[in-house]
Amino acid sequence: MKKSILQTILKRSIDLRRKIVFPEAGRDPRVLHAVMDLYKANVVQPVLVSLDQNIEKLADTEDIDLPESIPVIHTEDEDEQKRRISFFEEKLSHKNPSQQEILRLAKDPLMTAGWLVATGKAEGAVAGSIASTADVIRASLRTIGTAEGAKLVSSTFLMEFRNDDVVTYADCGVVPYPDAEQLADIAVTSGQTHKILTGEDPKIAFLSFSTKGSASHERVELVKNALQIAQDRKKDWQMDGELQFDSAFVPEVGKRKAPDSKVAGNANVYIFPNLDAGNIAYKITERVGGATAIGPILQGLAKPYMDLSRGCSQDDIFYAAAICSVLSNA
Structure with a gap:
C-alpha cells in the first residue's frame, strides 16, 4: 500500500x-x-x-x-x-x-x-x-x-488526494499580486520544495484563464513572461504555460488543448497567478475535493x-x- x-x-x-x-x-x-x-x-x-x-x-x-x-x-x-x-x-x-x-x-x-x-x-x-x-x-x-538565489518569501501547500497522489499549490498565503519576476521565483522555489518533500522531479504548470494563446490579456502576458524567466533559471526543468487548470491537471484535456506540452495533464506543481486564485483553489480542493491541505509551508x-x-x-x-x-x- x-x-x-x-x-x-x-x-x-x-x-x-x-x-x-x-x-x-x-x-x-x-x-x-x-x-x-x-x-x-x-x-x-x-x-x-x-x-x-x-x-x-x-x-x-x-x-x-x-x-x-x-x-x-x-x-x-x-x-x-x-x-x-x-x-x-x-x-x-x-x-x-x-x-x-x-x-x-x-x-x-x-x-x-x-x-x-x-x-x-x-x-x-x-x-x-x-x-x-x-x-x-x-x-x-x-x-x-532569504536563501541563495531566492528573491522573496512565498508559501506552498502540499495537496494530498484520497488516492495518496500529492501535488503542490503556490502561492496560497503570502504574495498577493506577484509580478513576472516574483511569479518565476515562486515557481522555482515551489519546485524545489516539492522535490525535497516528495522526492519527485517538479513538473510546473503556470496557470491562467488561457491555454496557449486561447485568450489575450495583460494578465496572460504576465504569466508567459514569468514562465520565460523561470525557464532561463532552470533550463533542465519541465515547466509550461500559460495553462488553464484542467489543461494542466486532466491528461485528456491536456492532450487536446496543449498537445505538444510535456507538462499539460501531467503537472505536479501548480503556480497560481495571484493570491486570490491560489487561496481559493486550495480551499475548494480541500473542502469540495476532499484533499488534505498540508501547509502553509514558507519557502525562500x-x-x-x-x-x-x-x-x-x-x-x-x-x-x-x-x-x-x-x-x-x-
Missing part, C-alpha cells in the same frame, strides 16, 4: 532528529502538548523559548512534566541576551536602529527563535499559532534571511521557519515540525 506523504515525512524526520525551536510554547497549550508528542515519538529535538518563565508556568497549568532534556531558552537571561544584541546590531547595522529597538528584538521570542536557527543552535523553527504570518516572516527575514528562506495557521490543531503543529525537520536537510 502506498504511504501517505505525511507518513513518509514523519519517518524521515525521525531519522534526522533535528533541533526545532518553538517560540510560542509558553503561550499556547496546543504547542506545548505538540512538543511533548514530538519528544515522546522522537520526531524532533524540541527547543523552547520562554518569556518571563511562561514555559514553566504553562507546563504547571497543563499538568505537564517537562523533561530536563528539553532545552529552554529564557529571553531574560542576560548572557544570552548580550549575544542576541550583538547579533542584531550587526545584522541591522544598515538600518541604524536604536538601542531600545535592538533590546526589544533581543527579548522577542520569535526573533530569539530565528537567532537560534541563524547561528546554528537549531535547524528550524515553528511558529504562527499566535503570531501573524507577517510577524513570522518579519522575524525570519531579520534573522535567517536560507533555513526553514514554519508558519502555522492560528486555527491550527495539535496535530497540525506536530506535522509542521516534521516538515520543518525534513526541509532543514535540503
Whole structure:
C-alpha cells in the first residue's frame, strides 16, 4: 500500500532528529502538548523559548512534566541576551536602529527563535499559532534571511488526494499580486520544495484563464513572461504555460488543448497567478475535493521557519515540525 506523504515525512524526520525551536510554547497549550508528542515519538529535538518563565508556568497549568532534556531558552537571561544584541546590531547595522529597538528584538521570542536557527543552535523553527504570518516572516527575514538565489518569501501547500497522489499549490498565503519576476521565483522555489518533500522531479504548470494563446490579456502576458524567466533559471526543468487548470491537471484535456506540452495533464506543481486564485483553489480542493491541505509551508528562506495557521490543531503543529525537520536537510 502506498504511504501517505505525511507518513513518509514523519519517518524521515525521525531519522534526522533535528533541533526545532518553538517560540510560542509558553503561550499556547496546543504547542506545548505538540512538543511533548514530538519528544515522546522522537520526531524532533524540541527547543523552547520562554518569556518571563511562561514555559514553566504553562507546563504547571497543563499538568505537564517537562523533561530536563528539553532545552529552554529564557529571553531574560542576560548572557544570552548580550549575544542576541550583538547579533542584531550587526545584522541591522544598515538600518541604524536604536538601542531600545535592538533590546526589544533581543527579548522577542520569535526573533530569539530565528537567532537560534541563524547561528546554528537549531535547524528550524515553528511558529504562527499566535503570531501573524507577517510577524513570522518579519522575524525570519531579520534573522535567517532569504536563501541563495531566492528573491522573496512565498508559501506552498502540499495537496494530498484520497488516492495518496500529492501535488503542490503556490502561492496560497503570502504574495498577493506577484509580478513576472516574483511569479518565476515562486515557481522555482515551489519546485524545489516539492522535490525535497516528495522526492519527485517538479513538473510546473503556470496557470491562467488561457491555454496557449486561447485568450489575450495583460494578465496572460504576465504569466508567459514569468514562465520565460523561470525557464532561463532552470533550463533542465519541465515547466509550461500559460495553462488553464484542467489543461494542466486532466491528461485528456491536456492532450487536446496543449498537445505538444510535456507538462499539460501531467503537472505536479501548480503556480497560481495571484493570491486570490491560489487561496481559493486550495480551499475548494480541500473542502469540495476532499484533499488534505498540508501547509502553509514558507519557502525562500536560507533555513526553514514554519508558519502555522492560528486555527491550527495539535496535530497540525506536530506535522509542521516534521516538515520543518525534513526541509532543514535540503
